[in-house]
Structure formats: structure tokens, C-alpha cells
Amino acid sequence: MSVSTLQRRFATFWYVQPPMPADPHRVYDQVFIDGTYFNTKCLLVLADCDHVISWFWGYTEDSWAYGRLLDTIAPPLIATTDGHKGSAKAIRNTWPETKIQRCLVHVKRNIQTATGLHPTSTMGKALRRLSLELLHIDDLDQAADWTIKLQKFGQTFN
Structure with a gap:
């Protein structure tokens, strides 16, 4: 690969600004x-x-x-x-x-790694469904409902 090709490929990255030193008091x-x-x-x-x-x-x-x-x-x-x-x-x-x-996205990814995209077991399907619901929680009531579902999952599958 030529130098000019590499320069073109990485040209946009020269615009990435490194952060200024952080304000230690903020x-x-x-x-x-x-x-x-x-x-x-x-x-x-x-x-x-x-x-x-x-x-x-x-x-x-x-x-x-x-x-x-x-x-x-x-x-x-x-x-x-x-x-x-x-x-x-x-x-x-x-x-x-x-x-x-x-981080909820990381929790969902960890569950997806364990169950796969298309789990076949009943437990895997239930856990995958819970992980997808987790990303759509917007308020405390939804969070409380999800927590109850998680507890029921734990009781069901021990």
C-alpha cells in the first residue's frame, strides 16, 4: 500500500482533537x-x-x-x-x-454472549428476552417491573 493511499485513508483522523487537561475541580x-x-x-x-x-x-x-x-x-x-x-x-x-x-449495553452483550442470538433452551430464551427489555427501561416504574421479572426468572430457573 502506498504512502499516499494511507494518508488518504487516515486523513479524517487528523481532525480528532485530544481532550484538554481535565479540570480537577469540576x-x-x-x-x-x-x-x-x-x-x-x-x-x-x-x-x-x-x-x-x-x-x-x-x-x-x-x-x-x-x-x-x-x-x-x-x-x-x-x-x-x-x-x-x-x-x-x-x-x-x-x-x-x-x-x-x-452499563446496560454491556450487560445485554454479556447475556447475548452466554445465550447466543437465537437461544434454544427455555431459560436462554427467557434470559435473552429480559436482556432486550433492559435496554428499553425509561423510568423507575419500568425498572421496578423489570426487577420483579428478574427475580421471577431466578426463582423459576434457580
Whole structure:
């Protein structure tokens, strides 16, 4: 592949602006943290609903790397994570008063990984249906109804 072809292919990425240093005193209502892998490196990202706040390059999603990411800002009210053990430990250590929320999309993906797209067992079908309903919860009443369904699922399938 020629250099000019590569330059054209990656030209739009030159417009991606790295985040400015985070304001260490600003308190966010909610932040989202997650990691993604690029070959042997792991990019950890800290964002709010509107923009990337900070990022950190590491080798794994361990608590040390997440700790370096999180200590750049003041503790938010809520931190949403995929449930990775490293992120949960870093949140507890760095921001002990912050509430931790699991990312519903990641919960659904984890269930889909376990059941597949077209489960054949009764239990798999029920769990898949619950995971799809989870993404459509908009208020506390719907959340309470879903929790009751989850408890019934647990009682039914033990």
C-alpha cells in the first residue's frame, strides 16, 4: 500500500482533537469509563454524555491503569462501567463515595454472549428476552417491573 493511499485513508483522523487537561475541580453528575484494545495497548477512556474528558494508554484494564485515568478529575456522583473488576476496584479506591452503575449495553452483550442470538433452551430464551427489555427501561416504574421479572426468572430457573 502506498504512502499516499494511507494518508488518504487516515486523513479524517487528523481532525480528532485530544481532550484538554481535565479540570480537577469540576464535579460531573455521571461519567462513563471503558477500555478498548489496540494490539498490545489498551486505551482507557473517561467521558461524560457530551465529550471525552480524559484518556490513558496502558497495557491492560487493571485497577492501577484505571486509577491513573480516574485521578485526573474530582469524584463524580455516578460512574458507569462495563463491570470489569479493575474499573470497579479503581472507582472504590479513587472515588469511595461515587455510586457505581453497570452499563446496560454491556450487560445485554454479556447475556447475548452466554445465550447466543437465537437461544434454544427455555431459560436462554427467557434470559435473552429480559436482556432486550433492559435496554428499553425509561423510568423507575419500568425498572421496578423489570426487577420483579428478574427475580421471577431466578426463582423459576434457580
